[in-house]
Amino acid sequence: MDTAAHALWATLVADQMARHSSTLAGSSHAEFLAACAALSLAPDFCYHLPFLAYYTAKMGGPQVQARDFRSDVRNIFYLRLGDDQPPPAWIMRVYFFSHSFLFLTVTWGLLFWVWPAVALPFLVGWGSHLVADLISHRDEYSLRPLYPLWGRAVPGFVSWYYSRRFNLMNYGTLALAATVLYGGIAWR
Numbered sequence: 001m002d003t004a005a006h007a008l009w010a011t012l013v014a015d016q017m018a019r020h021s022s023t024l025a026g027s028s029h030a031e032f033l034a035a036c037a038a039l040s041l042a043p044d045f046c047y048h049l050p051f052l053a054y055y056t057a058k059m060g061g062p063q064v065q066a067r068d069f070r071s072d073v074r075n076i077f078y079l080r081l082g083d084d085q086p087p088p089a090w091i092m093r094v095y096f097f098s099h100s101f102l103f104l105t106v107t108w109g110l111l112f113w114v115w116p117a118v119a120l121p122f123l124v125g126w127g128s129h130l131v132a133d134l135i136s137h138r139d140e141y142s143l144r145p146l147y148p149l150w151g152r153a154v155p156g157f158v159s160w161y162y163s164r165r166f167n168l169m170n171y172g173t174l175a176l177a178a179t180v181l182y183g184g185i186a187w188r
């Protein structure tokens with residue numbers, strides 16, 4: 001799922017949790033939402049920012065003037081080094097790691113122990129990201145839920161980056177959910 005949709009879903013889930021739970025005392029409603037939204041972006045930043053640095057170092061230099069900006073953006077988006085060269089293996093390892101449910105569970109357990117205030121936003125933000133990507137990554141970016149212990153990939157139903165229909169449905173569902181949940185508040 002695209003990064004903006006991850007943040008919107010995480011914010012929506014976090015807001016509903018905060019409205020319906022009395023155990024979320026300790027952090028303000030806005031802080032909880034902001035933390036969940038920020039942590040829902042983190043799984044992608046973990047590998048995309050290093051790739052951006054790698055791409056810039058590798059593809060920069062004098063020839064950069066000759067290339068067109070749009071193909072750079074496309075390459076960076078699809079983690080390609082131009083001419084459909086796949087990303088280096090270490091980028092994929094970071095990707096599988098940051099998108100692993102095993103990593104999510106272990107990190108959540110550690111946070112619960114050493115930094116409990118962040119444990120729930122981490123579970124909501126990072127966890128909602130992984131659930132959404134599990135459904136919407138079908139090709140070589142299919143999630144490996146137990147990585148690095150077990151490398152078996154679990155293909156989703158669709159690859160969101162190739163499916164206009166999925167993105168329309170995703171944003172349509174978001175808009176519908178927001179209308180059902182908050183429409184009454186706006187009309188009151």
Ligand SMILES: [Zn+2]
Nearest residue numbers: 043044129133
């Ligand atoms: Zn992702």
